[in-house]
Amino acid sequence: MTKNYFTPIAIAMLALVTACSSSPKTTSLLEQARSDYRMAQINPGVVSYAALELRQARDALALADASAAKNDNAEKIDQLAYLSRQQTALTLEVAKKRTAEAEVANSAKDIDQILLAQRTNEADQAKINAEQSRLTAQIAQGQTAEAQRKADEARRVTEEAQRQAQQAQARNKQLEAQLADLAAKKTDRGLVITLGDVLFGTDQTRLNPEGMRTAQKLADVLQQNPLRKVLVEGFTDSTGTTAYNQELSERRATAVFSALQGMGVARDRVATRGYGEAYPVAANDTSLNRQMNRRVEIVLSDDTGRTTQR
Amino acid sequence: MHKYLKPSCLLIGCGALLLAVGCSSSMKTPAIADVAVSKAAVENAASAGGAEFAPVEMRSARDKLALANKAMASKDYKAAADWANQAQADAKLAESKADTASAQAASAALQDNIRVMREELERASK
Numbered sequence: 001m002t003k004n005y006f007t008p009i010a011i012a013m014l015a016l017v018t019a020c021s022s023s024p025k026t027t028s029l030l031e032q033a034r035s036d037y038r039m040a041q042i043n044p045g046v047v048s049y050a051a052l053e054l055r056q057a058r059d060a061l062a063l064a065d066a067s068a069a070k071n072d073n074a075e076k077i078d079q080l081a082y083l084s085r086q087q088t089a090l091t092l093e094v095a096k097k098r099t100a101e102a103e104v105a106n107s108a109k110d111i112d113q114i115l116l117a118q119r120t121n122e123a124d125q126a127k128i129n130a131e132q133s134r135l136t137a138q139i140a141q142g143q144t145a146e147a148q149r150k151a152d153e154a155r156r157v158t159e160e161a162q163r164q165a166q167q168a169q170a171r172n173k174q175l176e177a178q179l180a181d182l183a184a185k186k187t188d189r190g191l192v193i194t195l196g197d198v199l200f201g202t203d204q205t206r207l208n209p210e211g212m213r214t215a216q217k218l219a220d221v222l223q224q225n226p227l228r229k230v231l232v233e234g235f236t237d238s239t240g241t242t243a244y245n246q247e248l249s250e251r252r253a254t255a256v257f258s259a260l261q262g263m264g265v266a267r268d269r270v271a272t273r274g275y276g277e278a279y280p281v282a283a284n285d286t287s288l289n290r291q292m293n294r295r296v297e298i299v300l301s302d303d304t305g306r307t308t309q310r
Numbered sequence: 311m312h313k314y315l316k317p318s319c320l321l322i323g324c325g326a327l328l329l330a331v332g333c334s335s336s337m338k339t340p341a342i343a344d345v346a347v348s349k350a351a352v353e354n355a356a357s358a359g360g361a362e363f364a365p366v367e368m369r370s371a372r373d374k375l376a377l378a379n380k381a382m383a384s385k386d387y388k389a390a391a392d393w394a395n396q397a398q399a400d401a402k403l404a405e406s407k408a409d410t411a412s413a414q415a416a417s418a419a420l421q422d423n424i425r426v427m428r429e430e431l432e433r434a435s436k
Contacts, residue, residue, distance in 0.1 A: 079392050079395070079396070082396055082399070083395060083396065083399050086396075086399035086400060086402070086403050087399065089403050090399075090402055090403050090406050093403065093406035093407050093409070093410045094406055094410075096410045096413075096414070097406065097409050097410040097413045097414075098413075100410065100413035100414040100416070100417040101413050101417075103417040103420075103421070104413070104416055104417050104420055107417070107420040107421065107423075107424055110424050111420075111423070111424060111427065114424065114427045114428060114431055115427075117431055118427075118430075118431055118434065121431065121434050121435055122434075125434075
């Protein structure tokens, strides 16, 4: 019977040994090494930059796995697992290092780009500066030209004024010369030309040839000085009635007016007035004095055409 | 490192142990090489700035190199090779971390420069 008990025990022991040898052996360190490797395998940096190191890590892990498969002792498995883990860690470090190096390489490109942009900027700035100085110069030139133009204009105006003043002076001189011929006198009322009694004809209301010549001179003066007007005033002596003298003085003034009109002087430039025996220039005592009182005075206006009435 | 043995694996473990002891003299030369390589790796890591940028890995590498040397002294070449390999892995990781840190610093400095340049450019364009 003891023989019968032995067989199942032997079978059980055999089964135990078989189970032990067939169950895959592992250690916690090996498990960690495998886990580390799996993580490294899917790390993008490792995939890009540390393929060789990853292969070395795989080989190291394979050694540890093989050792485990051979049922080596835990110490040996752990030794190889440790080396595998360090190799995997090294792989990750290499990947990080090369990632940083790639960043540096890319940075070089960035720097080139920035330098290019900087140079473009500087060139643009230089262009803008040049354009600005060109505009500034242009403006300055324009201002100079404008100042020149203004100076020229001012000089021209001054010259014109001078010329006009000279002309006016010349005209005045000419006028004075002409009027000197007519024996014009400067008075408070302006230039006054006196036509004496002797310049009238026998009917005493028409100018004789000598009187006409004097009138012609006056007409010439008026033609050359178109702004001037005249006021013709007739006077008599005290002989005769006041009414007769008044009429006579008016007729004589009108005679001068008609003569001037006949010589082409416009109607509106000549005004007449008779004063009769008023305003004598001498006492009516002697015949000579009375002759002086019988006269026509012609008052010349200024350049504005105005004359002062008595 | 936990050391445990299943009863069923005892025989295999004993066999491996015998093999290791038997081979201990033949493992001397590769262990010397491993220690030398990891010593160089630690020195490289140190000169790359490992102590600054990866103090944990650097400390670990130095400690393990010391352990490897100690194992060499006690003629435990298997342990010496193991410690040396770990020290080398730690040192390489430390060096890599230092490299990464300086690359990232360079990148950051450059990004900073670029930012300043862009600002200047924007000011100049106005």
